[in-house]
Amino acid sequence: MIKKTQPIVDKVDGVDAVDWGSRLSANQGSTFVAGPQTLSDMDDPSSTEAILRDLIRSRRSIKPRLFNGRRIEDGVVRGLIEDACWAPTHGLTQPWRFHVFSDAALERLADFRQEWYRDHTPPEAFDPNKFDRLRENLIQTSHAVLLCVHVDPEGPIPEIEEIEAVACAAQNLMLSAHAQGIQCFWGSGAETYTAEHHAFLGLGPSERCLGTLYLGYSDRRAPKSKRLPVEQRLVWHS
Ligand SMILES: Cc1cc2nc3c(=O)[nH]c(=O)nc-3n(C[C@H](O)[C@H](O)[C@H](O)COP(=O)(O)O)c2cc1C
Secondary structure, X not given: XXXXXXXXXXXXXXXEEEOHHHHHHHHXXXXXXXXXOOHHHOOOOOOHHHHHHHHHHHOOOOOHHHOOOOOXXXXXXHHHHHHHOOOOOHHHOOOEEEEEEEOHHHHXXXXXXXXXXXXXXXXXXXXXXXXXXXXXXXXXXXXXXXXXXXXXXXXXXXXXXXXXXXXXXXXXXXXXXXXXXXXXXXXXOOOOOOHHHHHHHOOOOOEEEEEEEEEEOOOOOOXXXXXXXXXXXXXXXX
């Protein structure tokens, strides 16, 4: 049961606005809570609710360079994308577009990213380790799913809602991958939103790339994570 909270509120243009910054800085340091609950913490660990909650809380981002290079079957990746497509979408526009890179296409993506980094980095800022990592990440990746959005400029749905729908789709994909023991990492490198990347992907004028979902397997233990107590992110109006 979530408790009511007493946020610090202020008036902005006559509307209550929460001062999250003060709330956070006042509490920072001591209020981070432990990571995900595990199934064993719950009353009935076999219930659908417990399993879903465990999946949501135990999903973690592992850097793709820590993947083990094992390949996922193409059909499994297709299934993940089908799960993604069951996300909510205002007006059923289904604005998500997925560009999947596997095998030799991953090499081409690595070539593009390294070239882009070299061309857009002043010599004094050039980091050879970063340059190498751009390829390393993709070599260890089984499939890279480039997450894109289509926004109809004449359509009734605002761009922000189409982007939100794609983020929901991404979460579906990540959770479904996690349920199958597949790692998924959302990366948004500096090239992501550029005209060069847009052209590399062959996107149309109404499309944008939102990031890369790196898929693969890893032998590493998932890193621990933490979230702020929900009270610091919750205003309950009743
Ligand atoms: C839209 C979006 C973009 C992200 N881009 C990056 C990125 O460029 N580099 C990175 O290290 N992590 C990126 N992440 C992943 C976050 O770092 C990660 O989700 C966060 O550290 C929380 O860890 P967790 O996913 O294990 O809970 C991104 C996540 C989102 C949602």
